[in-house]
Amino acid sequence: MQDIDARQIDPVAPAKVWDASAPLVRIVSGMRFTEGPVWHPVEQHLTFSDIPGNRIYRCSEGGLLSTLVEASSHANGNAYDRSGHLVTCEHATSRVVRRAGGERVVLADKWDGRELNSPNDVIVAGDGAIFFTDPPFGRLSRAFGGRRPVPQAINGVYRLDGRGLALMADDFDLPNGLCLSVDQRSIFIADTGRRHIRRFAIDADGAWHGGAVWAEVPSGEIAAPDGLKCDSAGNIFVSGAGGVHIFDADARHVECIPVPELVANFAHGGADMKTLFIAASSSIYRARVMVPGIAAF
Template structure:
């Protein structure tokens, strides 16, 4: 028999099997791995954060959650979340039991509905801000968009200033850095509400806090490139309507992990070579042969 995932032989073991760990979400997003082996992820319409643990199984970590979406960790292990309900980026210093807002406004106006977040090595918090929590009644409280656009921001960890770093995308969604932090990848999912909208991934050169002119890195179909992550060698792993699509650093599509539902987000475990996937209704696990980049 051939490899179960053609084109991905160096990245996934030949005996790897996609495992469904839990289901029952209305729309799952934002998985993040904890030091005890648990995975947290969001059920946005359910207004809750779920927790799966290898020994303890499935449970509810937070409800109501103010419509958490994306999650991440920083180098110190602190948790971050994007809240549609609070229109804010949140941080937890106690493993997800308590949360406080660290970014709520830009230029004196409320953010739209922060969607996904990553933390760079220097502590800068980068996040996307499309309008989904404003325009979808099941994913937020609604409200008026106060920002002039939907941008990618950086929160300075020392001053607390929120600066718009990418302004040339319609609805930025998922984001991730290359392993060396010289490239920022951002997905645009504006096609969700506009047939003429985008479903691609853009790449931006980064030098310090300066972001250069972007380019289209890859177009993802079917579906959208919602969440993305990179492995230690710079391969980009993207969600899509048919599974997880994997791209080489030069943008070539290498192959796909088929999944029987729309994949929304994904994350590499920092404890073992494992990839966790959130689908529209389920949480999956897949053994891999690579480690994830930290972002």
């Protein structure tokens, strides 16, 4: 699929977001497959998963690395809840868990009496609601969680809050990355299998409406939409062919940050929230953007 020329959609090209004058810097190398980056806005560090490496790591903006979780159950996506506790999707256990005070608490592990497939990516809303995607990736490979039967007939998107676990969407092929809009009245979800992003409106009572395709993502034989993030101006970042693609709030393709490895996910961070940490296969890269991201809490 060829890149999208925004000027063919609108005569006024959207404003650039990536600071191309700052070099792309690799701050971590030697991983097997990095995923789930999330920035702690108070303690100023990045947490990320190495799925086949079966570890969760923590690193500084400069790349000083330490192991946070030694045996992570092939963890993938990470997020912080409103109290600053780490919420993680585990492929090997097919669970969403929270780590707090040295304890690991299971938040979700079953739907309709059967195990979840393999929770993949997770976000936490301002009201504390947790949203996560549940494709079967962690059951298809020994390195990513272990070959097992897939228990759920659908690859769902779920919400977990004080009312319990709710299935919010069941018509995705391979739901993957997800993010909320700035006002949290919309949720964007990447469908890796269909190479696009869908958008749902969120009502005051939590119900979802819509779900139409919001943007087609430039993809390749392997590269496809995976991670998804929204910055403070409403720009949407998504992985795709060649690196990290940026769409403006009107779904116009702005540009692509080129990355030399296959990109899975990314997170805004740094003291000014203008550093983009990119989880790309064996590495973590650092790029600079001109619009700050949204702090986790």
